[in-house]
Amino acid sequence: MKSRFFALALSLLSALAIAADVPWAQGTLKKIAGNKATIDHGPIDSIGMGPMTMQFMVEDATGLAKLKAGDKVRFQAIMAGGDIVVTRIEAAK
Numbered sequence: 001m002k003s004r005f006f007a008l009a010l011s012l013l014s015a016l017a018i019a020a021d022v023p024w025a026q027g028t029l030k031k032i033a034g035n036k037a038t039i040d041h042g043p044i045d046s047i048g049m050g051p052m053t054m055q056f057m058v059e060d061a062t063g064l065a066k067l068k069a070g071d072k073v074r075f076q077a078i079m080a081g082g083d084i085v086v087t088r089i090e091a092a093k
């Protein structure tokens with residue numbers, strides 16, 4: 001019961017509280033389809049993933065709207081309920 005409550009609280013806070021501390025990953029945006037983005041990405045330390053090209057669910061619709069295929073990007077990804085979610089994405093500096 002306690003752990004279930006904790007998981008719920010975590011999911012509610014994911015975008016705001018956790019994203020601030022998540023390390024940024026780098027990549028090239030390959031394709032955008034609705035709230036999904038295909039990214040050719042480097043290592044993602046926050047979820048222990050090596051480099052590859054894959055599709056992500058993107059929570060940051062505002063950030064994604066400013067980008068287009070071919071853009072170099074940086075992003076924050078977390079595990080949320082068994083899914084990998086991009087909580088923030090923006091053009092790489």
Ligand SMILES: [Cu+2]
Nearest residue numbers: 049052053054
């Ligand atoms: Cu990947």
